[in-house]
Amino acid sequence: MISDDDPDCDWTAPGVFRCAPDVYRIPLPLPNDGLRAVNVYAVVDGEGWTLVDSGWALAQAGDLLQEALAQLGAGLRDVRRFLVTHIHRDHYTQAVVLRRDFGMRVAVGRGEQPALEVLNGPQRDGPAYLRRLRRAGAGELLQRLTGAWAERVDPTIWEFPDDWIDDGEEIVLGVAERGQRVLQAVATPGHTQGHVVFADPVGGLLFSGDHVLPRITPSIGFEPVTAPNPLADFLASLELLRTLPDAAMLPAHGPVGMRVHERVDELLAHHSKRLDATLAAVQDGRSTAHEVAAVLPWTRRERRLDELDPFNAMLATLETSVHLDVLAERGLVTVGEVDGEDHYAT
Numbered sequence: 001m002i003s004d005d006d007p008d009c010d011w012t013a014p015g016v017f018r019c020a021p022d023v024y025r026i027p028l029p030l031p032n033d034g035l036r037a038v039n040v041y042a043v044v045d046g047e048g049w050t051l052v053d054s055g056w057a058l059a060q061a062g063d064l065l066q067e068a069l070a071q072l073g074a075g076l077r078d079v080r081r082f083l084v085t086h087i088h089r090d091h092y093t094q095a096v097v098l099r100r101d102f103g104m105r106v107a108v109g110r111g112e113q114p115a116l117e118v119l120n121g122p123q124r125d126g127p128a129y130l131r132r133l134r135r136a137g138a139g140e141l142l143q144r145l146t147g148a149w150a151e152r153v154d155p156t157i158w159e160f161p162d163d164w165i166d167d168g169e170e171i172v173l174g175v176a177e178r179g180q181r182v183l184q185a186v187a188t189p190g191h192t193q194g195h196v197v198f199a200d201p202v203g204g205l206l207f208s209g210d211h212v213l214p215r216i217t218p219s220i221g222f223e224p225v226t227a228p229n230p231l232a233d234f235l236a237s238l239e240l241l242r243t244l245p246d247a248a249m250l251p252a253h254g255p256v257g258m259r260v261h262e263r264v265d266e267l268l269a270h271h272s273k274r275l276d277a278t279l280a281a282v283q284d285g286r287s288t289a290h291e292v293a294a295v296l297p298w299t300r301r302e303r304r305l306d307e308l309d310p311f312n313a314m315l316a317t318l319e320t321s322v323h324l325d326v327l328a329e330r331g332l333v334t335v336g337e338v339d340g341e342d343h344y345a346t
Contacts, residue, residue, distance in 0.1 A: 190234020
């Protein structure tokens with residue numbers, strides 16, 4: 001049964017939810033993940049469908065996607081393409097798997113090409129974010145994660161897309177009885193180097209991926225190839241969205257219902273406060289990113305670093321590292337290398 005989307009309901013509940021004319025939200029499950037679900041958006045495209053993001057390549061997610069499309073009077077063969085906001089596994093991998101059987105096209109931002117080249121190459125040393133942990137002074141955490149990475153890598157789900165999406169590219173969708181819908185791709189590097197969002201100016205919508213989320217701020221630096229200063233890129237991408245017309249936010253995780261500008265302002269304020277707290281920790285004598293992360297609160301529950309599981313402790317340490325990079329770029333801290341680790345001081 002298709003129902004109108006309700007921002008106050010459990011956004012992770014399976015189903016098909018109408019969030020705008022000819023636009024439907026389909027939550028798909030994530031395994032053992034605090035995010036619990038990812039929103040895939042099905043958009044009418046003439047006699048077929050374009051899907052924004054695809055979900056994690058899981059049998060349960062594939063079954064639920066087929067069931068949702070059936071409620072819309074369609075099937076996977078009616079999906080013309082996936083527009084993927086970025087190549088994290090919960091957004092990209094199901095598109096790769098489904099393409100083999102159904103032949104739809106898969107498109108991602110051109111900025112993701114370096115990361116996909118690494119993922120399709122030899123996995124000798126693991127991704128860059130593991131090496132960044134060593135520089136962050138998190139050697140023990142690195143040892144715990146290196147083996148887990150080696151066990152999880154599956155290069156078959158990281159095949160290249162059919163199309164690279166360029167910043168500013170217009171993607172034309174045929175919409176039955178309403179003419180065309182034109183989505184404008186906006187490059188928003190930060191969460192990943194090639195993250196893109198899709199603006200629908202006429203419909204007043206923004207498919208915001210993980211760049212702008214209603215309840216959390218996305219991880220920064222968790223990708224196979226890390227930009228020189230990914231947090232600076234992320235903040236600049238937020239400022240860019242603030243200059244565009246306001247829109248209703250259709251996020252990859254969380255409920256619909258917020259406006260983009262409102263949430264961008266909140267995220268900018270959050271990172272400003274976080275930069276202040278990070279600087280204060282260095283002024284108090286913490287030297288490495290791991291030491292700083294240990295004295296900062298994490299998640300909305302303000303948990304300590306040692307209360308987090310290894311994966312989320314890694315994300316917290318990486319986030320602290322990129323905040324320190326911004327402080328260094330602004331001249332508020334200095335950085336020097338000692339035994340392969342980055343040490344910060346004021």
